Amino acid sequence: MTTAIRNAILITAIGMLLGACASKGQPTAQYDFGPLPLPQAQAPAAIGAVIVADVVGPAALDTERMQYRLLYADARQSRPYAYNQWTATPFQLMTQRMKARIAQAGVKVLSTTDAAASPTVLRMEVNDFAQNFDSATSSAGIVSLRASVFRNHKLVDQKTFSRSSPAPSPDAAGGAQALAAATDAVTADVLAWLTALPSQ
Template identity: 75%
Template sequence: MTTTATIRNAIAIAATAALLGACASKGQPTAQYDFGPLTAATPTSASRIAPLIIADVAGPAALETERMHYRLLYSDANQPRPYAYNQWTATPAQLLTQRIKARIAQAGVKVLATTDAAASTTVLRMEVEDFAQNFDTATSSNGTLTLRASVFRSHKLVDQKTFSSSVAATSADAAGGARALSAASDAVAADLITWLAALPPSKE
């Protein structure tokens, strides 16, 4: 027999999904989000990092679309749900690539494209494992980013590490998710720079 608590939980889940995904009126314009302007960076020892080729971020197919998604962890964590009238200005993979390159360059590292192979044999490759706004409750969510970074020199793996950051959203909507995912991306970029600076220097 269905309990009162179960009924209330089902109502809360339905209400959240309606609020986040499909409650906007017909014809409402789409709101677009990116990671916002760069803020001041935390000082690092990035001067030890040699010129670096940074490949575009890779990841699941969901990162190749501008759609914004969220998950209701308290309902069905395996079901990503799209926002109805909110999207990214570019794909998450593109936004992450731009942001991480900008942060590494901001730290003083010479950032090269994959077409600049003659200028450096050191390549940074990144693959996203998780990029999502996750709701623990109907009013509480976090922007979570997890990615695996690999450094190659002359096509040989130097080191590999997984980085992750989860930042609480300031509001239970797409805008809050965008801000949280931006902050999570900056946190991962900072940790990534620290890791790169600690790697053995190139013998070139």
């Protein structure tokens, strides 16, 4: 191996190392659902107090990493954004949002530690929470969950809710905005369903 070739390999290796270090130093953008939208109509007073359990779901979503799917390439593969993440897990963000929106509607929201204060419990399990790309420039935030209402430890009703919201841009920022909008829409649906259930 000549000296020139050896030097070229060394320079290339150093360049790759510096590139890796530089990429590690790239700042990470963090997203949440943003401020609450304007309050909607007040819920009927008959609802009273509701215990809202923490949202649960698949282990793959129990992380702050933001993920997306390329439906036009391989819909079965979930891909993480390299330099973008949530400020908390999607389950934590959804729990906070659900409680805030339900309370905003005039319903007293309690935690599971206040079990003696209300016989009504709302439990929610996420089926899907994703930014799906139909093409390289078009995506939407998809939120699907199953909600169950228990009263005095007995199932009153159960229903699945799904909403989709277009992303304003084909990136993590657009995905965060779309998923926040889809979550708010699902929350409104859950609240409307909750208010329509019999009080007894």
